[in-house]
Amino acid sequence: MPASTQLRSKNRKTTIYDLARISGTSPSTVSAVMNGSWRERRIRESTALNIKQVAAKHGYTPNLQARGLRKARSGMVGMIIPVHDNRFFASLGQSFENHARERDLCPVIASTLRDPVEEIRIVKTLISYAVEFLFIAGATNPDALSELCGAANLPHVFVDLPGKHAPSVTTNNYLGAELLTRKISAPNKARKNSSIKTKTYFLGGNASDHATAQRIAAFTAVISENGDKFEADQIISCGYSPDKAATAIKILCDRIGSLPSGLLLNSLTVFEGVMSHFVHLPAEAFEHSTIGCYDYDPFATFLKFPVHMVRQNSDEMIARAYELIERKVTDPLVIEVQAELIPPRTIHKGRYRELG
Amino acid sequence: MPASTQLRSKNRKTTIYDLARISGTSPSTVSAVMNGSWRERRIRESTALNIKQVAAKHGYTPNLQARGLRKARSGMVGMIIPVHDNRFFASLGQSFENHARERDLCPVIASTLRDPVEEIRIVKTLISYAVEFLFIAGATNPDALSELCGAANLPHVFVDLPGKHAPSVTTNNYLGAELLTRKISAPNKARKNSSIKTKTYFLGGNASDHATAQRIAAFTAVISENGDKFEADQIISCGYSPDKAATAIKILCDRIGSLPSGLLLNSLTVFEGVMSHFVHLPAEAFEHSTIGCYDYDPFATFLKFPVHMVRQNSDEMIARAYELIERKVTDPLVIEVQAELIPPRTIHKGRYRELG
DNA sequence: ATGAAAGCGCTAACAA
DNA sequence: TTGTTAGCGCTTTCAT
Numbered sequence: 001m002p003a004s005t006q007l008r009s010k011n012r013k014t015t016i017y018d019l020a021r022i023s024g025t026s027p028s029t030v031s032a033v034m035n036g037s038w039r040e041r042r043i044r045e046s047t048a049l050n051i052k053q054v055a056a057k058h059g060y061t062p063n064l065q066a067r068g069l070r071k072a073r074s075g076m077v078g079m080i081i082p083v084h085d086n087r088f089f090a091s092l093g094q095s096f097e098n099h100a101r102e103r104d105l106c107p108v109i110a111s112t113l114r115d116p117v118e119e120i121r122i123v124k125t126l127i128s129y130a131v132e133f134l135f136i137a138g139a140t141n142p143d144a145l146s147e148l149c150g151a152a153n154l155p156h157v158f159v160d161l162p163g164k165h166a167p168s169v170t171t172n173n174y175l176g177a178e179l180l181t182r183k184i185s186a187p188n189k190a191r192k193n194s195s196i197k198t199k200t201y202f203l204g205g206n207a208s209d210h211a212t213a214q215r216i217a218a219f220t221a222v223i224s225e226n227g228d229k230f231e232a233d234q235i236i237s238c239g240y241s242p243d244k245a246a247t248a249i250k251i252l253c254d255r256i257g258s259l260p261s262g263l264l265l266n267s268l269t270v271f272e273g274v275m276s277h278f279v280h281l282p283a284e285a286f287e288h289s290t291i292g293c294y295d296y297d298p299f300a301t302f303l304k305f306p307v308h309m310v311r312q313n314s315d316e317m318i319a320r321a322y323e324l325i326e327r328k329v330t331d332p333l334v335i336e337v338q339a340e341l342i343p344p345r346t347i348h349k350g351r352y353r354e355l356g
Numbered sequence: 357m358p359a360s361t362q363l364r365s366k367n368r369k370t371t372i373y374d375l376a377r378i379s380g381t382s383p384s385t386v387s388a389v390m391n392g393s394w395r396e397r398r399i400r401e402s403t404a405l406n407i408k409q410v411a412a413k414h415g416y417t418p419n420l421q422a423r424g425l426r427k428a429r430s431g432m433v434g435m436i437i438p439v440h441d442n443r444f445f446a447s448l449g450q451s452f453e454n455h456a457r458e459r460d461l462c463p464v465i466a467s468t469l470r471d472p473v474e475e476i477r478i479v480k481t482l483i484s485y486a487v488e489f490l491f492i493a494g495a496t497n498p499d500a501l502s503e504l505c506g507a508a509n510l511p512h513v514f515v516d517l518p519g520k521h522a523p524s525v526t527t528n529n530y531l532g533a534e535l536l537t538r539k540i541s542a543p544n545k546a547r548k549n550s551s552i553k554t555k556t557y558f559l560g561g562n563a564s565d566h567a568t569a570q571r572i573a574a575f576t577a578v579i580s581e582n583g584d585k586f587e588a589d590q591i592i593s594c595g596y597s598p599d600k601a602a603t604a605i606k607i608l609c610d611r612i613g614s615l616p617s618g619l620l621l622n623s624l625t626v627f628e629g630v631m632s633h634f635v636h637l638p639a640e641a642f643e644h645s646t647i648g649c650y651d652y653d654p655f656a657t658f659l660k661f662p663v664h665m666v667r668q669n670s671d672e673m674i675a676r677a678y679e680l681i682e683r684k685v686t687d688p689l690v691i692e693v694q695a696e697l698i699p700p701r702t703i704h705k706g707r708y709r710e711l712g
Numbered sequence: 713a714t715g716a717a718a719g720c721g722c723t724a725a726c727a728a
Numbered sequence: 729t730t731g732t733t734a735g736c737g738c739t740t741t742c743a744t
Contacts, residue, residue, distance in 0.1 A: 013508065015721055026731045031723060042729055059507040064484040065424045066721035069736050074421060076485075084440065084450040084465075094440040097467055101474075106481055108464050109440075111453055118457075125462055128420040129432075151415040152369065272654050279658070279701055298628050299655035302635070345635050371737055382715045387739060398713055422737035425720050716743080727732075 014060045023054045030055075034062055068130060076106045078131035080122055082114045082138040087268065087297060091314035092137055092159060099322050105132070116140045120148065127152040133325050135159050135318075142166075155330070157321045161210050168334045169320045170211070171312045176339035177215035177264070177294060181222040183308040183341070184262040184292040199234065200262030201252065204245055204270030207237040212266060215294060219264060240266075245273030253277070259289040268295045296342055306344030313337050370416045379410045386411075390418055424486060432462045434487035436478055438470045438494040443624065444651060444668055448493055448515060451674035461488070472496045476504065483508040489681050491515050491674075498522075511686070513677045517566050524690045525676045526567070532666045532695035533571035533620070533650060537578040539664040539697070540618040540648040555590060556618030557608065560601055560626030563593040568622060571650060575620060596622075601629030609633070615645040624651045652698055662700030669693050 016030040023030070025047065032038040033051045054060075068074035079096045081089040093109045100107035108131060112119040123145050126134060134156040139145055142163030149156045150165070162168030185200045202219045205212035216235055223230045238248040245265075253259060259281070265271045271293045278285075286305040293300065296311035317337045324335070372386040379386070381403065388394040389407045410416075424430035435452045437445040449465045456463035464487060468475040479501050482490060490512040495501055498519030505512045506521070518524030541556045558575045561568035572591055579586045594604040601621075609615060615637070621627045627649045634641075642661040649656065652667035673693045680691070 013721095017721080020731095027721090028723075028732080029730060031721095032730095035723080037723090044729065047729085061480055061484045061508060063425070063486070063721050064481075065421045065430060065486055066736090067723075068421045069419070069425055069720090069738090070722045070724085072736070084453065085443070085446045087441070090441045090446045094467065097440065106464075106485065107466070108462075110463070111450060124417055125420075128417050129462065130419065130421055152417060275655070275658050276701075297653065297655050299631070299653050299659070302631050303655070303658060304660045345632075369737095373737080376715095383737090384716080384739075385714060387737095388714095391739080393739090400713065403713080419737050422720090423739075425722090425736090426738045426740085428720070714744085716741105718739105718741090720738090722736090723734100725732105725734090728730085 013063070014055075014058045015063070018058065019051060019054055019060060022058070023051050025051060034060070035067070072130070073132055074106075074130040075104075076108050076129060076131045077133055077135075078126040078129075079107065079109045079135040080119065080126075080137065080139070081109060081111050083111050084109075088160075088295060088312055088314060089137060092318060095315045095318035096135060099318055112138075112140070114138070114140055116144075120144060123148050127154055133157075135321055136163070137161070139163065155325055155328070157324045157329075159317055159321055162332075162334050164332055166332060167324045167329045168332070169317045169324070170334060170336055171317070171339050172336040173211045173214035173294075173339075174218045175336075176310045176312075176341075177218035178222055179341050180264060180292045180294060180308055180310055181219045181262075184264060184290040185222060185226065199231075199256070199260055200264070201234050201236060201260045202264045202266065203236045203238065203248060203252075203274070204240060204266030205237055206239060207235065212237065215264075215266065238270075240269050242269050242273030242276065245270040246276045249274045249277045253281075259285050261288055261290065263289065263291050265291065265293040268293065268297055268300070271295075271297075271300060301342060301345045303346065306346045308344060309342040311340045311342050313339060369419070370411075370414045371419070374414065375407060375410055375416060378414070379407050381407060390416070391423070428486070429488055430462075430486040431460075432464050432485060432487045433489055433491075434464045434466070434482040434485075435491040436466050436468055436475065436482075436493065436495070439467050440465075443653060444516075444670060445493060447670035448674060451671045452491060455674055455678050468494075468496070470494070470496055472500075476500060479504050483510060489513075491677055492519070493517070495519065511681055511684070513680045513685075515673055515677055518688075518690050520688055522688060523680045523685045524688070525673045525680070526690060526692055527668045527673070527695050528692040529567045529570035529695075530574045531692075532668075532697075533574035534578055535697050536648045536650060536664055536666055537575045537618075537620060540620060540646040541578060541582065555587075555612070555616055556620070557590050557592060557616045558620045558622065559592045559594065559604060559608075559630070560596060560622030561593055562595060563591065568593065571620075571622065594626075596625050598625050598629030598632065601626040602632045605630045605633045609637075615641050617644055617646065619645065619647050621647065621649040624649065624653055624656070627651075627653075627656060657698060657701045659702065662702045664700060665698040666695045667698050668695045 016027045019030045020027045029043060030051055032041045032043055033048045034055065038048050064075060077100050081093055083089055096109065097107040110122045112122055119140055134149060134154055136145055136156055137159040138161050139158060142158055143165060146163050146165035156166050158166060158168035160170060162170050200223060202216060207213060207216060220230050236248050238244045265274060291305060292308040294310045296309045300307055301309055320335050320337060372383045372390065375386045376383045385399060386407055388397045388399055389404045390411065394404050420431060433456050437449055439445055453463045466478045468478055475496055490505060490510055492501055492512055493515040494517050495514060498514055499521060502519055502521035512522050514522060514524035516526060518526050556579060558572060563569060563572060576586050592604050594600045621630060647661060648664040650666045652665045656663055657665055676691050676693060
């Protein structure tokens with residue numbers, strides 16, 4: 001076939017120049033029509049309509065990289081989370097995305113697997129893609145990330161784990177843990193004068209991480225205010241992995257000869273590990289024990305023994321984070337969102353009701 | 357301050373031109389150094405080193421939009437899923453991301469909320485951002501998406517729910533449901549001659565969706581092969597919402613006067629809804645009933661009554677999908693990945709063991 | 713071993 | 729009401 005009638009390469013996508021040529025107009029007119037600014041450019045309705053039809057017919061899609069390059073804003077917004085495969089972070093991600101779409105932004109969610117090196121690499125990548133702002137959830141090294149963002153002039157807010165150099169939205173860990181500890185230690189008071197041991201334990205997490213530290217503070221405060229003596233061995237920070245938790249609970253049970261009267265599990269993964277030990281215990285073992293978990297899984301509220309859970313309000317956290325961004329807040333203030341206590345719904349205990 | 361010494365606007369980011377000026381070299385040299393192609397361009401090691409230092413000092417980050425525009429490939433890869441907040445899809449997302457990072461690609465995961473219109477909008481957006489390929493999980497309208505991708509010359513593979521115009525990786529729904537149905541209907545045979553009702557029910561999902569259809573086919577096949585008569589009322593497709601499931605199970609229990617002897621729940625959300633009814637039932641109600649669920653939650657395996665679960669192998673599904681992309685497969689072949697049967701680990705029934 | 717210059721597709725002055 | 733044109737920051741021949 002002669003060069004003059006050669007078809008455009010099957011692989012090259014239609015551009016505004018093609019559309020301009022085909023519709024007998026100019027690239028800038030097409031541009032205005034395609035990006036919706038044609039009314040204020042006073043382009044005739046008929047022209048716009050025609051161009052739109054041509055565009056549809058040729059399956060035109062705008063090149064957002066080119067647009068982003070030119071406008072120096074990409075239309076993308078970023079969020080980093082430790083993992084997708086976790087109820088809490090998945091909810092945060094879902095909320096982030098819903099809010100982004102309401103604003104016609106393209107959400108990009110990346111997971112860091114809690115690796116500080118990867119975390120930095122990912123933030124650099126997002127900066128390179130010119131995301132317009134960044135939410136940072138569960139950062140391992142908030143300050144380093146703030147520095148990166150600062151250099152790139154990138155507005156950012158911390159979620160869940162706070163940072164010192166940008167605004168943060170966190171759960172009110174202290175209050176949540178306080179309420180939870182009351183639930184699991186309250187029954188102890190009742191049998192204060194009985195022969196039953198009344199010691200309550202906190203299991204899981206790293207005492208050095210901010211959220212855990214706050215929860216431990218609340219835990220010890222509640223224990224102490226009962227007049228009970230608080231001992232250091234009541235805190236067992238064995239990390240978050242199910243395996244570590246399984247080992248830790250086994251050792252504890254062996255040592256004290258029974259389940260503790262109260263047990264606060266610091267995450268679902270910890271709970272999962274603990275369950276793999278519980279499976280070996282007889283039903284009676286749970287009679288004088290109350291379990292609480294800081295985090296929520298619907299099925300965990302339906303176990304044989306009552307479990308008090310805390311559900312974080314991920315949607316409100318994200319809503320607040322957007323507010324901070326939109327108000328252009330950059331001071332390192334911390335907004336605390338309240339978590340919700342979910343009562344046990346243990347089956348075979350009569351009607352569905354709050355046991356706590 | 358005189359214009360000549362004016363500092364660059366705090367807001368403008370450093371470019372290769374700045375770096376070239378500062379290091380006394382040229383943009384193309386800087387470009388080669390920054391994108392790693394400097395060895396084959398035979399740039400002196402010392403030059404490269406110097407440029408790298410200058411870049412680091414000025415906090416340079418490449419503009420990936422510009423690079424993408426120029427190279428006509430963005431370095432991003434896309435995946436759409438119905439929701440983030442779901443164990444299975446979250447796992448798929450996590451695997452997708454891990455594999456992408458291994459290949460130095462930037463993963464973009466977007467959720468459609470099972471809305472066909474949103475689904476199309478999102479794919480168009482990803483096309484506009486020039487993602488290099490697309491994984492489509494749980495599509496509501498696979499064919500429309502294939503058409504879009506085809507027009508944009510975008511390689512894509514379907515995951516979970518297959519498409520007709522591109523390769524797919526699905527779970528072997530038939531086999532999974534077959535195994536599961538055997539588990540929950542096997543006990544019935546044992547009491548074949550007793551007075552206990554032996555009817556087994558399938559609850560949840562939409563009979564029209566591909567995965568559910570396959571599972572129902574397996575379910576009916578297993579039921580029938582026992583010589584039991586199969587009746588249409590044994591399939592209750594009430595959708596996926598917990599509320600609908602709660603209502604459906606209540607109606608069923610009221611109608612037959614007890615729990616069915618076997619019950620296959622088609623998703624975790626369905627199971628969740630069913631639980632909110634179970635909570636009203638006495639312990640004895642479960643004695644002659646076996647429950648199975650197509651999907652997995654660790655805590656659901658620890659309930660008072662035994663629950664057989666199916667866990668889909670999300671990581672292998674994603675690995676296969678990458679293989680298809682990398683082999684440039686475009687034929688609509690379907691690869692089936694096998695799901696795993698997870699036995700109950702009900703507590704208070706003796707040692708941790710497989711009950712099934 | 714390095715530099716100059718064209719151009720990726722788009723937007724936004726500025727012209728007309 | 730519409731067209732012309734100069735870049736956005738980068739890669740990539742082609743020179744040197």
